[in-house]
Amino acid sequence: MDEALVIAAHGSHLNAESSTPTYDHADTIRATGAFAEVRESFWKEEPSFREALRTVDADEVYLVPLFISEGYFTEQVIPREFRLEDWDPELWDSDGTSATNATLTAEDTDQTVHYCGPVGTHDSMSDVIVQRAESVTGDPDVGEGFGLAVVGHGTERNENSAKAIQYHADRIRERGRFDEVQALFMDEDPEVDDVADYFESDDIVVVPLFIADGFHTQEDIPEDMGLTDDYRTGYDVPTTVEGHDIWYAGAVGTEPLMADVVLERAADAGADVRSAIEQVREETGGATPATGD
Amino acid sequence: MDGEYVDALVATAPDGIAFDDLHVAHETDGYTFQTPDVDHSGIDEETLRTVATESPYVRNWYFWHAIAPQKADRWAFLRWLEGAQQRDVAERYDALADGISATWGELHLSVTLADGERTYSVRHRADADVGTSVLDEHDDPLDAREIAKHDDDGDYRPLKTAPSLRTGWTFPELTASEFVTAVDTFYPATIANWHREREGELDVNHWRDTVDRQTGIYGVVRTWDRGDGYEHVNWVAEACCDDSQCLKRREWQYDEETELDVDGGSGEFPCREPCSLVIAGARKWTKLEGEESQTYEFELTPSEKEQIEDIIDAVADGETEDIREADIYEGANRYRTRFLRAKLFDDEGNLDGVETEQ
Numbered sequence: 001m002d003e004a005l006v007i008a009a010h011g012s013h014l015n016a017e018s019s020t021p022t023y024d025h026a027d028t029i030r031a032t033g034a035f036a037e038v039r040e041s042f043w044k045e046e047p048s049f050r051e052a053l054r055t056v057d058a059d060e061v062y063l064v065p066l067f068i069s070e071g072y073f074t075e076q077v078i079p080r081e082f083r084l085e086d087w088d089p090e091l092w093d094s095d096g097t098s099a100t101n102a103t104l105t106a107e108d109t110d111q112t113v114h115y116c117g118p119v120g121t122h123d124s125m126s127d128v129i130v131q132r133a134e135s136v137t138g139d140p141d142v143g144e145g146f147g148l149a150v151v152g153h154g155t156e157r158n159e160n161s162a163k164a165i166q167y168h169a170d171r172i173r174e175r176g177r178f179d180e181v182q183a184l185f186m187d188e189d190p191e192v193d194d195v196a197d198y199f200e201s202d203d204i205v206v207v208p209l210f211i212a213d214g215f216h217t218q219e220d221i222p223e224d225m226g227l228t229d230d231y232r233t234g235y236d237v238p239t240t241v242e243g244h245d246i247w248y249a250g251a252v253g254t255e256p257l258m259a260d261v262v263l264e265r266a267a268d269a270g271a272d273v274r275s276a277i278e279q280v281r282e283e284t285g286g287a288t289p290a291t292g293d
Numbered sequence: 294m295d296g297e298y299v300d301a302l303v304a305t306a307p308d309g310i311a312f313d314d315l316h317v318a319h320e321t322d323g324y325t326f327q328t329p330d331v332d333h334s335g336i337d338e339e340t341l342r343t344v345a346t347e348s349p350y351v352r353n354w355y356f357w358h359a360i361a362p363q364k365a366d367r368w369a370f371l372r373w374l375e376g377a378q379q380r381d382v383a384e385r386y387d388a389l390a391d392g393i394s395a396t397w398g399e400l401h402l403s404v405t406l407a408d409g410e411r412t413y414s415v416r417h418r419a420d421a422d423v424g425t426s427v428l429d430e431h432d433d434p435l436d437a438r439e440i441a442k443h444d445d446d447g448d449y450r451p452l453k454t455a456p457s458l459r460t461g462w463t464f465p466e467l468t469a470s471e472f473v474t475a476v477d478t479f480y481p482a483t484i485a486n487w488h489r490e491r492e493g494e495l496d497v498n499h500w501r502d503t504v505d506r507q508t509g510i511y512g513v514v515r516t517w518d519r520g521d522g523y524e525h526v527n528w529v530a531e532a533c534c535d536d537s538q539c540l541k542r543r544e545w546q547y548d549e550e551t552e553l554d555v556d557g558g559s560g561e562f563p564c565r566e567p568c569s570l571v572i573a574g575a576r577k578w579t580k581l582e583g584e585e586s587q588t589y590e591f592e593l594t595p596s597e598k599e600q601i602e603d604i605i606d607a608v609a610d611g612e613t614e615d616i617r618e619a620d621i622y623e624g625a626n627r628y629r630t631r632f633l634r635a636k637l638f639d640d641e642g643n644l645d646g647v648e649t650e651q
Binding site for chain 2 (some may be wrong): 012013014015016027043044045046047048050051052054055057072074077108157197
């Protein structure tokens with residue numbers, strides 16, 4: 001029986017580039033041929049969450065949210081808009097960063113939907129953060145002598161938002177690759193504004209845990225950290241701030257290896273995509289095999 | 294490709310074939326093969342192969358069962374394009390030789406026969422009569438994602454069915470499957486919803502259902518309905534859903550019993566519920582409409598009052614760019630408007646010096 005992958009992303013009414021990482025990762029997965037169909041869907045763009053499933057021919061669908069944290073979108077909005085019958089967040093049995101998957105039926109199309117946890121809380125996301133650090137420094141062995149800051153929104157709207165940031169910061173710290181690893185936030189302490197205060201290392205890689213580049217990653221964070229007074233004039237990578245060289249990476253979601261995390265989510269839910277995962281890891285520079293902790 | 298359709302016909306004949314005026318069967322005394330043009334019975338396989346090879350009815354049967362996408366809505370859409378309900382196979386093949394075209398939103402769709410095979414193309418309807426050589430040619434249907442992203446002025450199009458699709462491109466040669474992908478990328482879910490409507494199965498969610506479902510920052514929209522009519526929803530539909538703003542035909546109403554008073558539009562494909570742009574707009578209007586009216590006193594000449602109306606019309610109809618630089622006869626002309634501001638605004642930007650807070 002044919003299987004489809006549907007990626008659910010936020011999208012934007014205002015920013016034309018918000019959808020770009022979603023399209024890019026969908027294209028990477030499409031090229032593997034692992035699914036009969038790969039479909040992008042959006043909260044703010046089209047195809048909408050409401051109508052994506054009816055554009056898919058397959059009876060069996062893996063639905064993967066391209067969102068960073070578990071919470072409002074993954075537990076309320078997406079299941080409601082996709083009309084997943086009998087959805088209950090308990091089905092994921094998550095502590096906020098350990099979502100699994102649940103098999104449900106879409107009320108309007110009768111398709112079987114394997115509803116997966118978001119990419120942001122999957123363990124392999126830690127690898128993408130590290131790879132983002134490699135990309136921005138141009139050093140495949142970056143770590144020694146470097147600090148790594150993982151930056152998130154904070155808890156203003158969703159308590160799990162901070163949990164996801166902390167989770168990956170802890171995992172990467174335990175690997176011992178970077179001299180220091182710190183979770184920083186935009187709207188709570190420890191704040192990204194004071195990035196230099198939280199590190200001893202001369203070099204600090206800053207990776208925002210966001211899906212797409214936009215207002216927060218391109219305007220707020222660079223200005224808050226003092227990389228520039230006006231984002232429109234741009235900034236150097238690295239930029240020296242208070243004696244530290246800040247290597248600002250931009251949204252982690254633009255890293256090509258993100259396609260791997262989407263596939264990992266589908267694989268965890270039962271999709272037979274192991275060879276696609278290997279192919280994508282090879283193409284996008286990911287470590288093979290998956291780094292376990 | 295040659296002969297595949299004949300092999301398929303021979304393989305399928307024992308099950309019987311009855312499709313688009315082609316009837317084939319395999320009985321004890323041999324094969325029967327009937328079309329409006331020929332009537333064979335008791336023929337052997339070799340004869341069947343010979344008559345089938347030259348028959349457009351066989352090519353037609355093979356296309357619809359082995360090449361065309363089998364998902365019911367995509368299949369029906371392709372049948373609609375070539376007028377399969379109105380034209381029999383002979384007529385259709387004659388017409389296909391010259392090409393059959395239709396309009397879908399701002400898309401100009403065509404199907405033609407080349408070497409007996411259907412080939413599909415898509416371009417902007419404004420480019421329908423333009424030579425292909427002056428258009429940017431594309432062969433990947435997913436290129437439609439990028440084409441649909443910005444209008445001819447380079448502005449982002451958050452609504453795929455806004456009548457602002459840019460021009461100057463063509464997909465000159467697509468397979469049936471690539472073709473429906475292209476159309477569904479330009480106008481997502483329009484084929485699925487059009488088909489549901491034709492089958493009498495369109496699942497319309499009216500305004501009330503849709504706002505009742507909202508949570509988070511959009512939950513506030515529920516409070517806009519205060520049980521005192523639906524005039525505000527008329528205004529929303531007139532603002533957002535008019536044909537000048539969106540090519541979908543609005544089928545959603547206030548609720549199951551209460552139709553809106555404004556026209557739903559004349560689009561080929563239906564709109565089955567208020568979209569995310571409507572809900573985002575409604576959230577803002579819910580807040581703005583919560584304000585109490587005030588009485589302000591302004592001194593305006595009759596022409597100034599009319600000019601303010603002209604400016605509102607020009608912005609609402611998206612016509613400000615069309616008003617010529619020196620056309621001071623237009624109320625919404627920039628110089629005219631700057632003069633009005635210079636005369637009527639005080640240093641704080643208050644109209645006629647009247648403060649907003651009273």
